[in-house]
Amino acid sequence: MIPSSSIGITLEELLLIVVIVLNLLIGIFVFARRPRNIVNQSFTLAVIGVSLWSLGIMLIVTNHQFEPFNQMATYGFFVLLTGFLVFAKTFPDGVNPNKHFFLVFIPLILLALTIPFHLIIQRAEFLAGGAIIPIQGPLFPEFSFISILMIVGSILLSIRAYKKSCGQARLQMNYLLFGLSVFLLTAGIFDVVLPAMGVFQLSFLGPASSIIFISLTAYAIIRHELLDIRIVIQRSLMYTIVLILIITVYLLLITLFGLILGATTDASIILSAGTTTALGITGMPIIQTYFQIWSDPIFFKNPYNYAEVVHSLSRILYTSLERNEIITRTAHILEEAFKASEVCFLFDTDLGTQIHQVPRVAGFYTAYQPIVFEKNIVGMLKLGPKKSGDAYTQKDAHLVATFAFQAAIALSKAELHEKVQNYSVHLEQLVTQRTNEIQKLQEEQKEAMITISHNLQTPLAVIRGEIELLSYHSENSGQLHIVQKSIDRVSGFIRQLLRVVRFEHSLDEHEMTAIALTPLLREQIDYFEVIAEDKNIHLSSKIEECGYIVGNKKLLEELITNLVANAMHYRAKNRTGKVLITLADTNSSITLTVSDNGIGIAENDIPHIFDRFYRAPQKPGSPAGSGLGLAIAKQIVASHSGSINVTSKLGEGTTFSIQFPKLSE
Amino acid sequence: MKVLIIEDEIEISEFIKKGLESELCVVTVAHTGELGVSLASECGFDVIILDFHLPDMMGSEISSAIRKYKPSIPILVLSAEKNMDIKIDMLSICDDYVTKPFSLRELVVRLRALTRRGHILYNDSIKVGPLTLDSRKHTVTLNGKNIQLRNKEFALLEYFMQHAEAVLSREMILEHVWDMNIDPFTNTVDTHIRLLRKKLETRKQSFIQTIPRRGYRFGAYRTI
Incomplete structure (x- = not known):
C-alpha cells in the first residue's frame, strides 16, 4: 500500500472521493439541463445510485466498519440499477414509458426497501491485508437474481434501442456502449477477477472507473456537438497519460527531495508540488501536441484537414460561375476527403421522395445534406458509404453543413449567371434580326425609288425624244423647244424630290473622306466670281486656312452653290447686291457663312425655310424653283454632322452660318 | 456609225433609232439582254447603247458579258437616275452614260466622242x-x-x-x-x-x- 501522507487520507480514498464528487456534479449538471425529461431524470437517479454505492464501499473500507455503510452501498447499487433500467428504456427518445413498466418496478422497490439488509449480506470480514470479504446471507441468491434480471433487462432494452437508432442517436449510443464496456471491464477485472485471485487491494478502482461511464453518458445526453467519440477517447487517453505523468513526476520529486533534504518534510512536499506544477504547465502543450501527432493516425482512419477542405471548397464556390463545374469539382473534393464511394448532387426530378429539409449526416453510412437557398431546396448532396466502412461523424456533418450553405449561394449565382448569358444571347439574336429587317426595308425602299424614277422618267424621255424629232422638220420648233424645256423642268423636279427622300432614308451611299475646305471653297469662288461679275453683284470673301473635315466633295460643293445661288437670287432691287463668303477656324469646328444684303426673310418665315417646298414670296418674272434647295442643304449639313443657322432681317439681308466639326489630327 | 441598241421599251428604242438614222447611223435594236449580248459578240458594231434596267438581265451583267467577247467596244448606258444606278464599279463597265430624259443631239455627240476616243480624249x-x-x-x-x-x-x-x-x-x-x-x-x-x-x-x-x-x-x- 502506498504510504499515507500526513494529511490522513489515502490515495485510494482521495481518488474515490474525487470520482464521487465528479459523478454527482455531472449528474446535477445533466439534471439541470432538462429537469423534466425522463432521460435526464433517470440518469441523475443512476448517478446518485453510483455515488451512494461508491461512498458506501469507501466508508466500509476506510473505517473497517460494515454497518451502516453496507446498507448505503446496497441501496445505492439498487438505485443505480433502477435508474439505469429506466434510462435504457427511455434513452434517447425521452418518451415516458407506459404504466405497465412501472407496475413491474414498484413491487421490486418496495421489496428491496423492506427486506432487512443482513439477509442479503450478513457481514463482512476484514482481513489482515485490508481486504474485505462479504459473507453472503440467505437471500443473496435472490438478490443476485433480481439484480441480474435488471441488468439483463437493461442490456436488452439498450440493444433494442441501439438497433432502432440511427444518425445522431446512434452516435450517442456508441458513447454509452463504450463507456459501459470500459466500466464493466474494469469493474469486472478489479472487483471480480482479481478478488477471485486473491487480490483485493485494487477493488476501489472498480467504482472509480464509473467516472468514465458517467462522463461518457453525460456527454451523450448533452450532445456536445463538436466532438466525435474518437476525439473523446483520444483526449481522455491523453489527459490520463498526462495525469499519470504528473503523479509520477511528483512522486519522483518527493523521493528526490526526500533524499536530498533527508526526510519527508513539508518543505519537500511544497517543493515537489511546485516543481511539478511548473513542469506541468510548461510541458503540457508539448505533450499534447506530440501525443496528438502520434495518436491521430491510430484513432482516425483517413483523417482530412478540415480547414484545407473547407478552403478548397470555398475557393471553387467563390470563383466558378458554371453549375456543372461547381458540382463536379466540389463532389470530387468531398469524395477524396471522406474517402467515400460516391458523392453526387441531386436536383429537381432526381429528388423524388427524398425531399428532406433536415440533414442526415452524422451517424449515417449514406448521408444526405439538403442545400437550401432562401427556404427553397435547391438540391441535395448525397454522400455514399465511406470506403473505410465508418459512419459519417459530427465533424463530417459540420463540414458538409458549412459547404451546403456556401453551395446554395454559389449555385444560385451560377443559375443567375446562366440566365443572364441566355438573355444576352437572345438579345443579340433579336438585335441581329432587327438590323437585318431594317436593312431589308432599306433595300426595298431603294428598289421602290428606282422603280418610281424609272417609271416617271422613261415616258418623259419618250415625249422629249419624239418632240425633238418633230422639231427637226417642223416650223414650230420654237414652241417645241418650250415644250422640251418644260419636260426638262419636270424631270429635274422629280430628280430633286427623289433625292430628298433618299437622303432622308440614308439610301444613297456617299463616300466620306478628309476634305480641306479652304481649297474647295476657293475653287468654287473662282466659279462664282464669273457669275457675280455678269450679274453685277459684288462678291467678296474672307477665307482662313482651316483644317480638315470629314465629308463628301460633291455634296459640299452642292451645298455652297445652293446657298450662294440663293444669295445672288434674292437680291434687293434698289441697291447693288453684295455677297460675302467667310470661312473661319474656331477651336473645335469650322464655320462657313454666306451673307447677302438682299431682300431678307420675314421673321415668321425663318423657322420654316428649311422645310420642303416652302417658298418665300417670289420675285416677279423669275423662274419658280422647286422649294427643295434649302431642304437639301440642311440634309447635306446634317450628313456632315454639322449645324446650319440663319439670321435675317426683312429688307436688309440674310446670313447663313454652318458649323462643321473639325477632323482632329 | 454602226450602233446596237439594247433596250426593252419600244418607244424609246424607236425614237432613238429614228434620231440616229437621221444622223446617218446604221441602227440595230435588240429588245432583250440575251439577244443583245449574242448580237454584240457576233456582229461588228462601233458602239452599243444599253439600257441599265432590262427585265431579263441587269445592265452590269450584259456589259460584262459583252466585254468577254469584245473588250474594247464602247458602251453607253441609259439610266434613269445617275446617283442611284451609278456606283463606283459601274463606271468600270461602261464608258459613258446618259440620264433619261436626254437630248438626241447630245446622245449623238456622245456616241461620236466615244467612237473617236482613241485619238482624241486620251x-x-x-x-x-x-x-x-x-x-x-x-x-x-x-x-x-x-x-x-x-x-x-x-x-x-x-x-x-x-x-x-x-x-x-x-x-x-x-x-x-x-x-x-x-x-x-x-x-x-x-x-x-x-x-x-x-x-x-x-x-x-x-x-x-x-x-x-x-x-x-x-x-x-x-x-x-
Whole structure:
C-alpha cells in the first residue's frame, strides 16, 4: 500500500472521493439541463445510485466498519440499477414509458426497501491485508437474481434501442456502449477477477472507473456537438497519460527531495508540488501536441484537414460561375476527403421522395445534406458509404453543413449567371434580326425609288425624244423647244424630290473622306466670281486656312452653290447686291457663312425655310424653283454632322452660318 | 456609225433609232439582254447603247458579258437616275452614260466622242487651229503664247476641244463641265463662254460659234 501522507487520507480514498464528487456534479449538471425529461431524470437517479454505492464501499473500507455503510452501498447499487433500467428504456427518445413498466418496478422497490439488509449480506470480514470479504446471507441468491434480471433487462432494452437508432442517436449510443464496456471491464477485472485471485487491494478502482461511464453518458445526453467519440477517447487517453505523468513526476520529486533534504518534510512536499506544477504547465502543450501527432493516425482512419477542405471548397464556390463545374469539382473534393464511394448532387426530378429539409449526416453510412437557398431546396448532396466502412461523424456533418450553405449561394449565382448569358444571347439574336429587317426595308425602299424614277422618267424621255424629232422638220420648233424645256423642268423636279427622300432614308451611299475646305471653297469662288461679275453683284470673301473635315466633295460643293445661288437670287432691287463668303477656324469646328444684303426673310418665315417646298414670296418674272434647295442643304449639313443657322432681317439681308466639326489630327 | 441598241421599251428604242438614222447611223435594236449580248459578240458594231434596267438581265451583267467577247467596244448606258444606278464599279463597265430624259443631239455627240476616243480624249494635248491645250500640264497656248484661265474656263475649253465640230447644248456642257443637271445661276454656261471668247477670240480668229436654240460649236474659224 502506498504510504499515507500526513494529511490522513489515502490515495485510494482521495481518488474515490474525487470520482464521487465528479459523478454527482455531472449528474446535477445533466439534471439541470432538462429537469423534466425522463432521460435526464433517470440518469441523475443512476448517478446518485453510483455515488451512494461508491461512498458506501469507501466508508466500509476506510473505517473497517460494515454497518451502516453496507446498507448505503446496497441501496445505492439498487438505485443505480433502477435508474439505469429506466434510462435504457427511455434513452434517447425521452418518451415516458407506459404504466405497465412501472407496475413491474414498484413491487421490486418496495421489496428491496423492506427486506432487512443482513439477509442479503450478513457481514463482512476484514482481513489482515485490508481486504474485505462479504459473507453472503440467505437471500443473496435472490438478490443476485433480481439484480441480474435488471441488468439483463437493461442490456436488452439498450440493444433494442441501439438497433432502432440511427444518425445522431446512434452516435450517442456508441458513447454509452463504450463507456459501459470500459466500466464493466474494469469493474469486472478489479472487483471480480482479481478478488477471485486473491487480490483485493485494487477493488476501489472498480467504482472509480464509473467516472468514465458517467462522463461518457453525460456527454451523450448533452450532445456536445463538436466532438466525435474518437476525439473523446483520444483526449481522455491523453489527459490520463498526462495525469499519470504528473503523479509520477511528483512522486519522483518527493523521493528526490526526500533524499536530498533527508526526510519527508513539508518543505519537500511544497517543493515537489511546485516543481511539478511548473513542469506541468510548461510541458503540457508539448505533450499534447506530440501525443496528438502520434495518436491521430491510430484513432482516425483517413483523417482530412478540415480547414484545407473547407478552403478548397470555398475557393471553387467563390470563383466558378458554371453549375456543372461547381458540382463536379466540389463532389470530387468531398469524395477524396471522406474517402467515400460516391458523392453526387441531386436536383429537381432526381429528388423524388427524398425531399428532406433536415440533414442526415452524422451517424449515417449514406448521408444526405439538403442545400437550401432562401427556404427553397435547391438540391441535395448525397454522400455514399465511406470506403473505410465508418459512419459519417459530427465533424463530417459540420463540414458538409458549412459547404451546403456556401453551395446554395454559389449555385444560385451560377443559375443567375446562366440566365443572364441566355438573355444576352437572345438579345443579340433579336438585335441581329432587327438590323437585318431594317436593312431589308432599306433595300426595298431603294428598289421602290428606282422603280418610281424609272417609271416617271422613261415616258418623259419618250415625249422629249419624239418632240425633238418633230422639231427637226417642223416650223414650230420654237414652241417645241418650250415644250422640251418644260419636260426638262419636270424631270429635274422629280430628280430633286427623289433625292430628298433618299437622303432622308440614308439610301444613297456617299463616300466620306478628309476634305480641306479652304481649297474647295476657293475653287468654287473662282466659279462664282464669273457669275457675280455678269450679274453685277459684288462678291467678296474672307477665307482662313482651316483644317480638315470629314465629308463628301460633291455634296459640299452642292451645298455652297445652293446657298450662294440663293444669295445672288434674292437680291434687293434698289441697291447693288453684295455677297460675302467667310470661312473661319474656331477651336473645335469650322464655320462657313454666306451673307447677302438682299431682300431678307420675314421673321415668321425663318423657322420654316428649311422645310420642303416652302417658298418665300417670289420675285416677279423669275423662274419658280422647286422649294427643295434649302431642304437639301440642311440634309447635306446634317450628313456632315454639322449645324446650319440663319439670321435675317426683312429688307436688309440674310446670313447663313454652318458649323462643321473639325477632323482632329 | 454602226450602233446596237439594247433596250426593252419600244418607244424609246424607236425614237432613238429614228434620231440616229437621221444622223446617218446604221441602227440595230435588240429588245432583250440575251439577244443583245449574242448580237454584240457576233456582229461588228462601233458602239452599243444599253439600257441599265432590262427585265431579263441587269445592265452590269450584259456589259460584262459583252466585254468577254469584245473588250474594247464602247458602251453607253441609259439610266434613269445617275446617283442611284451609278456606283463606283459601274463606271468600270461602261464608258459613258446618259440620264433619261436626254437630248438626241447630245446622245449623238456622245456616241461620236466615244467612237473617236482613241485619238482624241486620251491625248495629252489637243490642237485645234492655233490653240493647243495640254491636259496634263494644265496649260493653254494660243499662237505660242500662254493664256491664263480659271479652273472652270479651262475645263470648258477642254470639253469643247474634245468635241470639236460637234454641236453641244447648254445642258450637255453643264453636265460635263459642272456635273450639274440644273443651272443654279441660270447663266453659268453663257457667262463662262463669254469670258473664254474674250480671252481667245480676236476679230480675225474665233473659236466658239453660237447655234441658235441648239447650243455651241467649237472649231477654228477664220474670218476674212
